[in-house]
Amino acid sequence: MAKIGTPARRLFYFNESYFLNQKEEQMNVLVIGGGNMGITYAEAIAKSNFLSSGSLMVFDKSEEKQAELRAGGFFSVHSGLGTCLPEADVVLIAVKPVHAPGLMDEMRPMVSAGQLFISIMAGVTIDTIKQRLGIDKVVRAMPNLPAQVGLGMTSFTASEQVSRLELATIEKLLDTTGRSLNLASESEIDASTGISGSGPAYIFYFMQALLDAALKMDFNKEDARLLVGQTFSGAVELFNSSDLSPDDWMAKVASKGGTTRAALDSMDGNNLNSLIQEAAYAAFRRAEELGKQTDGKEVAHA
Numbered sequence: 458m459a460k461i462g463t464p465a466r467r468l469f470y471f472n473e474s475y476f477l478n479q480k481e482e483q484m485n486v487l488v489i490g491g492g493n494m495g496i497t498y499a500e501a502i503a504k505s506n507f508l509s510s511g512s513l514m515v516f517d518k519s520e521e522k523q524a525e526l527r528a529g530g531f532f533s534v535h536s537g538l539g540t541c542l543p544e545a546d547v548v549l550i551a552v553k554p555v556h557a558p559g560l561m562d563e564m565r566p567m568v569s570a571g572q573l574f575i576s577i578m579a580g581v582t583i584d585t586i587k588q589r590l591g592i593d594k595v596v597r598a599m600p601n602l603p604a605q606v607g608l609g610m611t612s613f614t615a616s617e618q619v620s621r622l623e624l625a626t627i628e629k630l631l632d633t634t635g636r637s638l639n640l641a642s643e644s645e646i647d648a649s650t651g652i653s654g655s656g657p658a659y660i661f662y663f664m665q666a667l668l669d670a671a672l673k674m675d676f677n678k679e680d681a682r683l684l685v686g687q688t689f690s691g692a693v694e695l696f697n698s699s700d701l702s703p704d705d706w707m708a709k710v711a712s713k714g715g716t717t718r719a720a721l722d723s724m725d726g727n728n729l730n731s732l733i734q735e736a737a738y739a740a741f742r743r744a745e746e747l748g749k750q751t752d753g754k755e756v757a758h759a
C-alpha cells in the first residue's frame with residue numbers, strides 16, 4: 458500500500474499541454490452530476506480558492522437541480538454538456554455507476570485527448586472509462602461523505618498516461634475535501650470502497666444501534682443524541698491523538714469484571730468483529746461487481 462500523500466510513480470510527459478503551460482488557477486474544472494458527492498466536491502473546490510472564479514462548471518441533467526445550483530451562486534451551472542465539456546481541462550464524473558454508460562456515450566463526441574477525467578463512481582474501471590470515452594488520462598478516485606465537512610478520505614489511482622505533474626495537481630484538487638491516499642492498483646480502490654468509501658455508513662449504523670438502545674433505556678431523543686454523538690466524537694478524537702490501536706483504547710476503558718467488559722464480551726459472543734469484516738468485504742465485492750456491470754459486457758441494474 459502507498460503512503461498518504463505519496464505519488465506512487467509517473468513519467469514526465471512532454472505533451473502535458475495544459476499542465477505545463479498554464480497555472481492551476483487558470484484551469485477549467487467541470488463537475489458532472491450535482492448530487493451528494495458532485496456538489497460536495499464543487500463546493501469544496503469553490504471555497505478552497507484552488508481555481509479562479511468562473512473556472513468551475515457544474516452540469517446536472519435535471520432542470521430542477523440546475524435551478525437549485527444556480528440559486529447557490531457558487532459556480533457556473535450548465536444546462537447541457539455542449540457548453541461546458543469542450544471547455545474543461547479536468548472533468549469530474551459524479552453520477553451513479555448505472556448512469557455511467559449512457560453519460561459517457563453522450564460525452565464521447567465532445568471530449569479531447571488533452572483532457573483529464575476523474576471518476577468517483579464506485580466500481581467503474583479506468584479501462585471502461587478510457588474505452589467508452591476514447592481518451593486515456595483517467596484518475597479513478599473513491600471519496601467518502603465526510604468530504605462535506607472537509608474531513609473526507611479519498612483513495613485514488615491513475616492510468617499510466619497521467620503524468621506525475623498532472624497527478625500532483627489532481628491530488629491537490631482532491632485534497633480540498635480532506636485527505637487522500639494514492640494507491641497503486643484499482644483492486645485497492647475497490648477494497649478501499651469497502652473500508653472508507655462505504656465506511657461512514659457503518660459508523661452511522663453503530664450510532665443508530667446505540668441511539669436505539671438509549672431510547673429503550675428511556676432517554677429522550679435530544680439526550681440520546683448528545684450521549685451518542687459526543688461519545689463518538691470523543692472516541693475518534695482519542696484514536697487520532699496517538700498511535701494506540703482500538704484494542705489498546707478498549708483496554709483503557711474496560712475494567713476487569715466491569716461494565717465495558719460485559720458489553721465487549723457480549724459483542725465477541727455474537728461475533729460482531731467477524732460480521733463487520735464480512736460487511737466490509739460485501740462492499741468490496743459489490744464494487745468489483747459494479748465494475749463488471751458497467752464494462753459493457755453485462756447489463757447494469759439501478
Ligand SMILES: NC(=O)C1=CN([C@@H]2O[C@H](COP(=O)(O)OP(=O)(O)OC[C@H]3O[C@@H](n4cnc5c(N)ncnc54)[C@H](OP(=O)(O)O)[C@@H]3O)[C@@H](O)[C@H]2O)C=CC1
Pocket residue numbers: 489490491492493494495516517518519522551552553554556559560577578579599600601602654
Ligand atoms: N454518496 C457517497 O457517500 C459516495 C458516492 N460515491 C460515488 O459518487 C457517485 C455519485 O453518488 P451520489 O452523489 O451519492 O449520487 P446522487 O444520485 O446524489 O448524484 C448523482 C447526480 O447525477 C445526476 N445525473 C444522473 N445522470 C446524469 C447525467 N447523464 N448527466 C448529468 N447528471 C446526471 C443525478 O440526477 P438524478 O437524481 O435525476 O438521476 C444526480 O443529481 C456514485 O457513482 C457513487 O458511487 C463515492 C463515494 C461516496
Ligand SMILES: O=C(O)[C@@H]1CCC=N1
Pocket residue numbers: 579650654655
Ligand atoms: O454505496 C455506494 O455505492 C457508494 C460508494 C461508496 C459510498 N457510496
